[in-house]
Amino acid sequence: MLRLENVSLAMNHESGENKDILNNINIKFEPGKLYAVTGPNGGGKSSIAKVIMGIYKHTKGNIYFNDEEISQLNVTERAQRGIAYAFQQPPRFKGLRITDILKTAQPNMDSIGLRRHLRDVGLCPEDYLDRDMGPGLSGGEIKRIEIAQVLAREAKISIFDEPEAGVDLWTIQRLMGIIVNKYKQNQDSTAIIITHNERALPLCDEIIVIEDGAVKASGTPTEIWPLIKEEIECKKRLECRGEFGYEF
Amino acid sequence: MNFNDQDMKLLHAITDLDTIPAGAINIRRDGEAVIRVSSPNIKVYPKEDKPGLNVEVKPGTKNETVHVPVLVTKAGFHDKVYNTFIVGEDADVTIIAGCGIHNDSHSDSGHDGIHEIIVKKGARMRYVEKHYGEGKGRGKRLLNPTTVIRVESGAYAELEMIQIEGVDDTFRSTVAHVADKANLKVIERLLTHGEQSAVSEIDAYIEGQDGSAQILSRSVAKDKSSQVFKAGLIGKTECLGHVECDSIIMGNAVIKATPQLVAEDARAVLTHEAAIGKIAGEQLIKLMSLGLTEQQAVDTIIDGFLR
Numbered sequence A: 001m002l003r004l005e006n007v008s009l010a011m012n013h014e015s016g017e018n019k020d021i022l023n024n025i026n027i028k029f030e031p032g033k034l035y036a037v038t039g040p041n042g043g044g045k046s047s048i049a050k051v052i053m054g055i056y057k058h059t060k061g062n063i064y065f066n067d068e069e070i071s072q073l074n075v076t077e078r079a080q081r082g083i084a085y086a087f088q089q090p091p092r093f094k095g096l097r098i099t100d101i102l103k104t105a106q107p108n109m110d111s112i113g114l115r116r117h118l119r120d121v122g123l124c125p126e127d128y129l130d131r132d133m134g135p136g137l138s139g140g141e142i143k144r145i146e147i148a149q150v151l152a153r154e155a156k157i158s159i160f161d162e163p164e165a166g167v168d169l170w171t172i173q174r175l176m177g178i179i180v181n182k183y184k185q186n187q188d189s190t191a192i193i194i195t196h197n198e199r200a201l202p203l204c205d206e207i208i209v210i211e212d213g214a215v216k217a218s219g220t221p222t223e224i225w226p227l228i229k230e231e232i233e234c235k236k237r238l239e240c241r242g243e244f245g246y247e248f
Numbered sequence B: 001m002n003f004n005d006q007d008m009k010l011l012h013a014i015t016d017l018d019t020i021p022a023g024a025i026n027i028r029r030d031g032e033a034v035i036r037v038s039s040p041n042i043k044v045y046p047k048e049d050k051p052g053l054n055v056e057v058k059p060g061t062k063n064e065t066v067h068v069p070v071l072v073t074k075a076g077f078h079d080k081v082y083n084t085f086i087v088g089e090d091a092d093v094t095i096i097a098g099c100g101i102h103n104d105s106h107s108d109s110g111h112d113g114i115h116e117i118i119v120k121k122g123a124r125m126r127y128v129e130k131h132y133g134e135g136k137g138r139g140k141r142l143l144n145p146t147t148v149i150r151v152e153s154g155a156y157a158e159l160e161m162i163q164i165e166g167v168d169d170t171f172r173s174t175v176a177h178v179a180d181k182a183n184l185k186v187i188e189r190l191l192t193h194g195e196q197s198a199v200s201e202i203d204a205y206i207e208g209q210d211g212s213a214q215i216l217s218r219s220v221a222k223d224k225s226s227q228v229f230k231a232g233l234i235g236k237t238e239c240l241g242h243v244e245c246d247s248i249i250m251g252n253a254v255i256k257a258t259p260q261l262v263a264e265d266a267r268a269v270l271t272h273e274a275a276i277g278k279i280a281g282e283q284l285i286k287l288m289s290l291g292l293t294e295q296q297a298v299d300t301i302i303d304g305f306l307r
Helices: A047-054 A074-081 A100-106 A111-120 A139-152 A167-183 A221-240 B004-017 B281-288 B294-305
Strands: A002-014 A018-029 A034-038 A060-065 A083-086 A093-097 A157-161 A188-193 A206-211 A215-220 B025-029 B032-037 B043-047 B052-057 B062-067 B071-073 B080-087 B091-094 B099-102 B109-119 B124-134 B139-144 B146-151 B156-165 B169-178 B182-190 B195-208 B209-219 B226-235 B240-247 B252-261 B269-277
Touching: A002 A047, A002 A111, A018 A047, A018 A060, A018 A074, A018 A093, A034 A047, A034 A167, A034 B226, A047 A074, A047 A083, A047 A157, A047 A188, A074 A083, A074 A221, A074 B099, A074 B281, A083 A139, A093 A100, A093 B294, A100 A111, A100 B294, A111 A139, A139 A157, A139 A167, A167 A188, A206 B269, A215 A221, B004 B071, B004 B099, B004 B124, B025 B062, B032 B043, B043 B062, B052 B062, B071 B080, B071 B109, B080 B124, B099 B109, B099 B139, B109 B156, B124 B139, B146 B156, B156 B169, B169 B182, B182 B195, B182 B226, B195 B209, B209 B226, B209 B252, B209 B294, B226 B240, B226 B269, B240 B252, B240 B294, B252 B269, B281 B294
Parallel strands: A034 A188, A034 A206, A083 A157, A157 A188, B025 B071, B052 B080, B062 B091, B071 B099, B080 B109, B091 B124, B099 B124, B109 B139, B109 B146, B124 B156, B139 B169, B146 B169, B156 B182, B169 B195, B182 B209, B195 B226, B209 B240, B226 B252, B240 B269
Antiparallel strands: A002 A018, A002 A060, A206 A215, B025 B032, B043 B052
């Protein structure tokens, strides 16, 4: 369904020099599968998502979507072909209502669909449908609406960039459950979750570990778990002591 | 009365009406009243000393609407009108005003609406004034509304003033006097494009104890248009006031926003926020990632912002 072949990305650093963000990334995403992309902060996970969506223009390599080379397509064209992306830090829109943004995501959606998608992300439709997407919503609420938009799009490839970021502990498990259930049951679509959530990782069909702009490892959870377990436990210990180190 | 398609289009643009509604109404076209109807509770009658009308709402009138739109369709015509609205005690009404100009000529057309509004004790009033211009001629479409409003003790008034498009020059002046326990909300939405110019000056004097006033302005300036927004809150006693002006600037437009707070009593609590900025790139990319083109994304953001 989606293939990245030798994809590299370089961007201007503050110093004025070009900095390599991604180096020769080769990944194949197949239909009907749920992928987790994980790795340390700054390793290039979100950059891969943005390259797939066309937000960043990769400097080398090719991206194929359903055997079409899409490198020259812009964000709109990629969205129209069936790629969806839930931003890690979604923007706010003063004056646009939640109803408006959900209908932009899925113009054919009726009021039952609107309500269902809001309930799926734990928001009461009666309280939220007419609310403004501006500063009156918390970061967690904006994030949940972002995920609802991508769920509503019914895209062929759906990328969720750290769906757990900014969301309360109770909602994280609910959101992960909804994403896993939706895409595990759908043979025609693929979901990619960029995540540090250790509970989500074993639920995915494949885990891809990105570090220093390259694929460090990939495989089934059974294959990958032993490689990352030690670092996750290290992170837990640091968190217990109130320190921050590794992200997994 | 005869309304052609062009009249109805203008009427729809400023009032959302597709037919002439029942109830109190006055439609003025090219300086003359073409429809004038009073209702049992709302009396509409002409002024004797100058062009314009008086609208008197009986005390206790609830949930009624009066329409007083103005159409200017004659080439080179400049209309000036003086209207007085008196909303009786404990009434609750909506006034739909506004002006639409169609000008295909090379002469300027315009309308100066000079309004006095008195909202009596305990009454509630919503006043909606939408301005719109269209036409292919080089003649300008000019709109200069002047409003003086008095909100009496315990009353509530909401002024919603909207300029959607097509008005070349506007100078808008609004002065409000807010009595004790009264509440005023002014909402202004403004879009300018091309080489249009808009100036809006609002001064709200909060004169009575526990009175409050809110002035909220949202505007979009495109192309080479210019906007000046001055909003002053003058707190003369223990009161609350807030001014908020938010603008999106595009192209080579110029926006000058000046919120002004004057506290004449130590118990007055007055605040303001002002922001001018372009549409954020991440907002555009977000909407494009939902399948909109860049232009559709811009239009969606502006439509929402000015709603």
